[in-house]
Amino acid sequence: MNEEKHSSEILEDILQFMYPLIILFGAYIILTGLSQPGGGFQGGAVLVAIFMCRYLVYPDEVRSMSLTKRLDKIILIFILALASAIMLMSFREVFPFMNKIYNMAIGILIGIKVSCGLTVIFFTFAEIKGGEED
Amino acid sequence: MMPIVEKTLYVSLIVFAFMAIQTPKLRRSVIFLAVFSAASAFVYILLGAPDAALAEAVIGSTIATVIYLSALQKYKVFTVYYTNEKRREYRQTTLIRRRNAVLNDIEAFCTSRDLEAQVVYTTESLESVHSKRGWDIVVRRDEGVFTVYGLQQNYHVEELAAFLGGKKKELGNMGYTIRFIIE
Numbered sequence: 557m558n559e560e561k562h563s564s565e566i567l568e569d570i571l572q573f574m575y576p577l578i579i580l581f582g583a584y585i586i587l588t589g590l591s592q593p594g595g596g597f598q599g600g601a602v603l604v605a606i607f608m609c610r611y612l613v614y615p616d617e618v619r620s621m622s623l624t625k626r627l628d629k630i631i632l633i634f635i636l637a638l639a640s641a642i643m644l645m646s647f648r649e650v651f652p653f654m655n656k657i658y659n660m661a662i663g664i665l666i667g668i669k670v671s672c673g674l675t676v677i678f679f680t681f682a683e684i685k686g687g688e689e690d
Numbered sequence: 691m692m693p694i695v696e697k698t699l700y701v702s703l704i705v706f707a708f709m710a711i712q713t714p715k716l717r718r719s720v721i722f723l724a725v726f727s728a729a730s731a732f733v734y735i736l737l738g739a740p741d742a743a744l745a746e747a748v749i750g751s752t753i754a755t756v757i758y759l760s761a762l763q764k765y766k767v768f769t770v771y772y773t774n775e776k777r778r779e780y781r782q783t784t785l786i787r788r789r790n791a792v793l794n795d796i797e798a799f800c801t802s803r804d805l806e807a808q809v810v811y812t813t814e815s816l817e818s819v820h821s822k823r824g825w826d827i828v829v830r831r832d833e834g835v836f837t838v839y840g841l842q843q844n845y846h847v848e849e850l851a852a853f854l855g856g857k858k859k860e861l862g863n864m865g866y867t868i869r870f871i872i873e
Contacts, residue, residue: 593744597745598745598748601749601753602748608756677757678756678760681757681760682760
């Protein structure tokens, strides 16, 4: 039977405690991706868990995806611009110390881009009304 | 020599892949797929590819599973009300032990049409069940006679009538009679 969805207090409390841990873990994977397993893609995928948890606690909350979609596109432009600027202006040869900063910046941007993209995909799946009667 | 852990993981990969394909319920299949992904992530670690393992663990066994499950939630549920007014009540234990052949056939029909059968057992009268909303068919049992009520607008009902019509002889041998009433 279709019971009305309501958030459980236990779930709410535990997830409130989990949010910072998830953010910390995601950020750790993104930032250590240069020298260890991990990177922007994996870290971004971990960060999506925040939005999924939020959906579990408040399934009926009305969300607007327009901001996330816009952020997704803006970050994509940033990634392309940064990569092409570095390549075309041969920054790496001129400023070799910039290499690490550049890699980290690209990692962070990819992380945000992946988390935005996967969030949009998840909510598209979650919010589509199927053939249910009410 | 290949360590025992690696061997076990290889075998479990085959077993879970096979189970994910063979199980008739889609939800179970998704869970088996998630376990398969987790096992393959372990295999990647053992083979010296921790980066791929991390991606597999995050995407294969969590995000893909959650997306599949949320998509399945939108999936059409076929609600069957099963009423037997002669009984006083239904207990969970008897329901698990004894399922009658008619309900099993209805469930088999639902599985073949990719529907999730949801059976509600009740001892209420036919009228009170009728007044409820959200049912697809109502099965009323009176001794060996099963009467199935369905609605004209539900296109699965006619298919179900044809499906059960094919099994009439088989059910007749068990002493069951089926009548179909489409309103």
